[in-house]
Amino acid sequence: MYRYMPAGSSLHRTSNDHIKAPGEIILLLQDSPEIQGWTQRIRTSGLVSLGGSSAGVQIMATDPEQETWVTHMHRGLKQGRWLNPGTSHDLLLGITVAQNIGAEIGDRIVLMAQRPNGEMVSEIFFLRGILETGAPQIDRTLALIPLNAAQAWFEMGESVTDIVIRASSHENTAGLQQRFNQELSGDGYEILAWQDLDPMVRQWLEFSDAYGLIIILVVVALVLTEILNTMLIALHERQKELGIMIAIGTRKSQIFFMLLIEAVMLILLGGALGYGVGGLLVLHLSDGGIDLSYFANAFKFFYMDPVILPLLTLDSATRILGTTLVAALLAGLYPAWRATKIEISQSLRTF
């Protein structure tokens, strides 16, 4: 499930012992602007059975409401509904698990697991929904039940095995980890950032960043080429006009800066148009995102949500616009220099 919390940290015991008083930790999380949401979970391995079919699963119990602040799992509902809070015996299964045991919505399904004291117990749950998260490994093993039902079933009182936090931003992750390490040191808690929980995701994101940088460089190179091409064609077409301007007294330095300003104006106008259209698209897609489920197989090794939510921030917009403006100035240098080399008498003869 860690693929859902790239901006968060997971807090759990280093031993098999569970967190007996999660309320003390929850108090630390409240009213912190660096934290977008948190949830408590119980995780354990188990077995799911329906009729003669059974499959090994990872049982995950969570607070149904709090979970929606931390992950987008609820958006992956393929059939049925999300978990009801309280002690209801609702069960959600990953789509592959459900298919493997032939389960349908409303079926009575037996879950078997081990209590913290080692005792094996089983309980009947009702299948309320089927989840397709887009990550085959999770869809193959997930059994999701309400936290309160699990605490009652495992006789754990208010204990949990994990507290999962979603930070409001990537940048806050390291600071939060450091803060909790200081505040909870000596209590036997282990505070892990998402990078620690799944180094592969970290590697993949680094790869993704590098790949993104290459794409941006290619785009910048294309923009440069396009500006250079446009300016050179314009220069050719305007040779006579520039010749007239020089003939009647425009200095070459004025021509040079005029063409540079034109290159910048070209980018500013293009940028305004691009950001306008792009901003509207982002606005339109910000709710549903761009659904790449059709290519789900391509993402299965990367734990990547096939629904991509576009985001336009002032920071990235300014950075990209600044880069292209510098690129435009560079691309405009050559045509501007060429313009200053125009032979007046020759250019006046052109039509």
Place this chain on the structure above:
Amino acid sequence: MIQPDNSSAIITVKKLHKCYWVGSMPFPALNGVNLSIDRGEFAVLAGRSGSGKSTLLNVIGALESADNGEVIVNGENILGMNHTERTLFRLHNIGFVFQSFNLIRVLSARENIAYVCQLQGMDKKESEEIADHWLSEVDMGHLGYRRPDQLSGGQQQRVAVARALATNPKIVLADEPTANLDTLTGQRLMCLLQQLNDKFGTTFLISSHDPDVKNAASRLIKLADGQVVRKWEKIPPTPPPISKACPIKNLPLAERLRQFLRNKRKRSSKTDKKGPTPRHS
């Protein structure tokens, strides 16, 4: 060849040589030109195509350099100037009227004129006032907001004349100003240039092989093979063929047409008497 008295000369050209090169082939354009133009003159450079008229105008106008010689315009030796100095010299001393009008196509007639004023450092308001004044001087005040492609050839050339004079230049150089105009429009333009010469005392040096332009000249300089071949002489200012009607725009249409046809008939009869005109004359 008569050596000009330079005391009142605004243009003095001495032993001017200019050669174009096509690959390794030299094409001499000016072969030791000597001439002098006085202030306020309305001089015409005549000669066949390739005689060096345009090259001489370009060199005098600091648009082109020369290989050898001396060109003193308004007391300054322009051949010794660098590029920026020549640009500033053109801006403050010379107005150009070109054969193909050469207005900036993206600017209106008014903006074309105001642009040169702004280059001289005037602010926008002042430049526009001057542009309006000169547009009315050339009878184009009502068309100032049109772009060049929305004007006829004659109208464009009037705007070009206004642009050339807007910066109050010492000299106006006009290269074949009537070549792209029909006869009547060309005559009207020459009439306008003469009026401006009379009114403001600006020196005009015009290259042309148009007989109407030659007739309008106060001095005629004939070039052939890059040299001045005819002793220049002050010819009495001959009014242009339609000078009685100048400005022609003030005449009723019927009278204008009558004059135009009369002139045309005169020219035809002269041609008939001479017989067929040789191709290269």
